[in-house]
Amino acid sequence: MSAFATSGDFSEDHRVRQKADGINTAYLFALPAATLLAIVVLAPIGIVIGLSFSDYSLGATDWSLVGIRNYANLAHDRSFLNALSNTALYVFVVVSGSVLLGLLLAILVHGTGRMRRVYEVIFFLPVASTLVALGLVWKFMLHSRVGPVNELIAALGFQRIDFFNNPSIAVFALAAIGVWHLVGFNMILFLAGLTGIPRDLYQAAAVDGADGFWDRLFRVTWPMLGPTTIFVTITSTITAFQVFDTVAVITHGGPAGSTEVILHQLYQASFQYFETGYASALTVFFLIIMMAISAVQIFAARGVHYS
Amino acid sequence: MRSSACRGRRGGKSLSHRVERRSNSKRRKNPYCVIQVIKNSTMETCIKESDMTRSAVRLSKIEKGYGASQVLRNIDLTVEAGEFMTLVGPSGCGKSTLLKILAGLDQPDAGSIEIGGELANRLRPSQRDIAMVFQSYALYPHMRVRDNLAMPLIMANLPFVARMPVIGHLVPGMSARRRQIGSTIGEVAKSLGIEALLERKPSELSGGQRQRVALGRAMVRQPGVFLMDEPLSNLDAALRTQVRTELVELQRRLNATFLYVTHDQVEAMTMSGRIAVMMDGALVQVATPAEIYAAPADIRVARFIGSPPINILPAQIGERGDIRLFGESQKLRTDLTPGERIQIGIRPEDVAVVAQTQPLGASSLKHARIRLIENLGNEVIIHLILTGDGQVPVTARLPQRDWAEVRASGGDPDLVRVGLWPERFLVFDGAGRLARSEKLRDAARLEAVS
Numbered sequence: 001m002s003a004f005a006t007s008g009d010f011s012e013d014h015r016v017r018q019k020a021d022g023i024n025t026a027y028l029f030a031l032p033a034a035t036l037l038a039i040v041v042l043a044p045i046g047i048v049i050g051l052s053f054s055d056y057s058l059g060a061t062d063w064s065l066v067g068i069r070n071y072a073n074l075a076h077d078r079s080f081l082n083a084l085s086n087t088a089l090y091v092f093v094v095v096s097g098s099v100l101l102g103l104l105l106a107i108l109v110h111g112t113g114r115m116r117r118v119y120e121v122i123f124f125l126p127v128a129s130t131l132v133a134l135g136l137v138w139k140f141m142l143h144s145r146v147g148p149v150n151e152l153i154a155a156l157g158f159q160r161i162d163f164f165n166n167p168s169i170a171v172f173a174l175a176a177i178g179v180w181h182l183v184g185f186n187m188i189l190f191l192a193g194l195t196g197i198p199r200d201l202y203q204a205a206a207v208d209g210a211d212g213f214w215d216r217l218f219r220v221t222w223p224m225l226g227p228t229t230i231f232v233t234i235t236s237t238i239t240a241f242q243v244f245d246t247v248a249v250i251t252h253g254g255p256a257g258s259t260e261v262i263l264h265q266l267y268q269a270s271f272q273y274f275e276t277g278y279a280s281a282l283t284v285f286f287l288i289i290m291m292a293i294s295a296v297q298i299f300a301a302r303g304v305h306y307s
Numbered sequence: 308m309r310s311s312a313c314r315g316r317r318g319g320k321s322l323s324h325r326v327e328r329r330s331n332s333k334r335r336k337n338p339y340c341v342i343q344v345i346k347n348s349t350m351e352t353c354i355k356e357s358d359m360t361r362s363a364v365r366l367s368k369i370e371k372g373y374g375a376s377q378v379l380r381n382i383d384l385t386v387e388a389g390e391f392m393t394l395v396g397p398s399g400c401g402k403s404t405l406l407k408i409l410a411g412l413d414q415p416d417a418g419s420i421e422i423g424g425e426l427a428n429r430l431r432p433s434q435r436d437i438a439m440v441f442q443s444y445a446l447y448p449h450m451r452v453r454d455n456l457a458m459p460l461i462m463a464n465l466p467f468v469a470r471m472p473v474i475g476h477l478v479p480g481m482s483a484r485r486r487q488i489g490s491t492i493g494e495v496a497k498s499l500g501i502e503a504l505l506e507r508k509p510s511e512l513s514g515g516q517r518q519r520v521a522l523g524r525a526m527v528r529q530p531g532v533f534l535m536d537e538p539l540s541n542l543d544a545a546l547r548t549q550v551r552t553e554l555v556e557l558q559r560r561l562n563a564t565f566l567y568v569t570h571d572q573v574e575a576m577t578m579s580g581r582i583a584v585m586m587d588g589a590l591v592q593v594a595t596p597a598e599i600y601a602a603p604a605d606i607r608v609a610r611f612i613g614s615p616p617i618n619i620l621p622a623q624i625g626e627r628g629d630i631r632l633f634g635e636s637q638k639l640r641t642d643l644t645p646g647e648r649i650q651i652g653i654r655p656e657d658v659a660v661v662a663q664t665q666p667l668g669a670s671s672l673k674h675a676r677i678r679l680i681e682n683l684g685n686e687v688i689i690h691l692i693l694t695g696d697g698q699v700p701v702t703a704r705l706p707q708r709d710w711a712e713v714r715a716s717g718g719d720p721d722l723v724r725v726g727l728w729p730e731r732f733l734v735f736d737g738a739g740r741l742a743r744s745e746k747l748r749d750a751a752r753l754e755a756v757s
């Protein structure tokens with residue numbers, strides 16, 4: 001009883017002081033974090049959005065607002081539309097490949113006993129490594145004349161494949177590297193999801209007759225991994241959209257623009273042609289795509305089972 | 308009218324069937340005939356069918372170990388067809404492992420498993436003519452109740468391609484089977500009273516409802532043997548009592564073989580036809596509840612069964628083979644060797660409590676101090692300490708009315724006298740096994756109490 005009275009007195013006193021100061025103390029405490037957020041995240045976004053409505057180019061002294069002209073140019077820029085479709089193709093291949101392969105690897109690794117840790121480390125290594133450096137290694141690996149992969153293909157009696165100079169293959173070669181880079185991360189996430197599935201469920205499924213590999217996968221494992229699958233798909237999509245390293249190191253967008261992707265184009269627009277206004281419009285467009293993907297995650301998550 | 312319904316479901320086969328041994332788990336009889344049998348016992352065809360839906364279980368010489376620890380030792384257990392058998396024992400005694408071995412979810416190191424007269428060691432769980440209810444219910448959380456119930460039927464009746472997601476629905480000729488599955492689910496749901504829940508997900512159900520769904524999933528396959536792994540332990544106390552009786556009724560209705568695992572001795576005592584008590588990986592006693600209570604084969608069984616627990620008093624065999632408790636001869640003779648240290652079990656209700664003011668009659672009336680009284684309304688449990696004889700604690704249980712009489716006779720409220728009937732003693736030898744004992748000819752009744 002007395003404790004209640006005390007706390008009541010305290011809050012009374014507190015409110016009086018607040019009124020006297022005219023500031024809610026809670027907002028004061030949130031101020032440092034809010035400031036940091038504004039400086040580091042919100043202000044740059046605001047500046048980029050502002051620049052996207054201008055014809056500013058890096059280092060220029062005079063510039064003017066041009067309204068939505070940058071965006072209108074985007075819609076008619078054939079190289080942008082090309083980059084967009086290349087990126088979409090790349091994302092589709094990488095996401096489907098890395099999610100399915102990640103799931104499969106997770107199931108296989110989950111079934112191994114003592115070796116599990118070893119496999120986890122091996123498959124996670126590409127994730128932890130620098131893609132720029134490994135892009136160079138892949139460039140060598142898949143080289144049409146000196147690359148070991150082509151040596152193997154030739155040794156088996158097939159025709160050599162020019163992975164990075166054939167316009168219809170190059171984007172898939174890059175996607176393969178993208179899958180290789182992502183699959184370990186997805187596998188770890190799926191492994192975490194698999195650990196969360198109760199053993200009882202598999203035992204019940206066995207009694208019910210669902211003890212084959214595919215029945216278990218389709219009736220228990222994958223549905224139970226629904227939330228994980230959505231999360232993995234979304235993060236993979238976001239990562240795949242940001243493809244840049246391999247393009248910059250291996251193909252530079254070629255051959256014949258077949259591997260030109262949004263970020264690489266953005267990089268060229270802003271740091272090679274110094275068209276900051278145009279690049280800002282590209283950036284805003286990119287940001288909208290990312291937000292849309294995140295929004296999909298929020299809505300898709302409602303449809304799946306969360307235990 | 309009932310008979311036509313019963314035959315109707317079986318179609319033309321109902322006339323041609325004879326009592327044939329089931330050799331294949333896919334051959335299923337309709338249990339709803341069995342339900343009708345209870346209502347109308349004159350229907351012989353259905354009774355014959357019901358005889359066939361149940362299977363006996365025979366486990367012999369089952370051994371199982373994990374690494375260095377031996378979990379099951381030489382288990383021999385037979386469950387008769389249509390019997391409700393409970394496997395009871397303290398946590399970690401191996402009863403769940405035994406059930407999993409029977410279900411095919413675990414493999415024994417040695418020994419044979421027979422279900423319905425067939426060797427089942429190499430059969431997969433789904434081929435074993437069993438269904439299982441798990442402690443956690445293990446319902447598929449991503450499926451509606453309807454799909455949970457359908458799972459065993461889909462797996463048994465639809466070919467692989469038809470079970471595939473999406474494309475499975477394009478396989479021709481499956482709609483009749485799907486309809487059949489749907490109607491079976493409807494009947495089972497109706498018999499369990501869960502029709503209204505069919506479209507819900509397990510997360511939207513209460514514990515009792517989930518338990519019913521788990522039971523329904525076991526029933527749809529019409530198995531010969533139901534295996535239950537502590538199915539009531541996740542329910543609250545009131546619901547547990549209710550579901551207990553429902554399960555017993557269900558077992559009678561289905562006339563199926565039940566093997567029920569529990570660590571709760573009340574469940575074991577109230578539900579089963581026979582109880583198998585397991586201790587430390589071995590079967591200690593298999594008998595009816597009454598036998599287990601009245602003549603526990605082992606002191607561990609005596610301690611485990613009965614609430615409040617049995618009183619165990621240290622004693623010794625006298626020179627003439629008589630039993631000496633607290634240094635007094637108890638007019639009880641055994642074949643044990645003189646001088647052997649034994650233990651005497653006395654159920655709390657066999658401890659007589661009389662008022663302090665009662666004149667001393669039989670020699671075995673002892674002074675006791677009351678430590679704690681638990682009043683259960685209809686009866687009273689009194690925790691006592693025998694004064695003088697080494698301060699031995701004893702628990703007594705007596706009807707409320709008798710206790711009121713003791714209290715009414717006045718005296719020190721903390722002191723009473725305690726009487727023990729030698730003929731109700733359970734004598735356990737040095738190894739803890741029940742020993743035969745007989746009353747000496749000159750044994751006198753406890754005058755003071757009788």
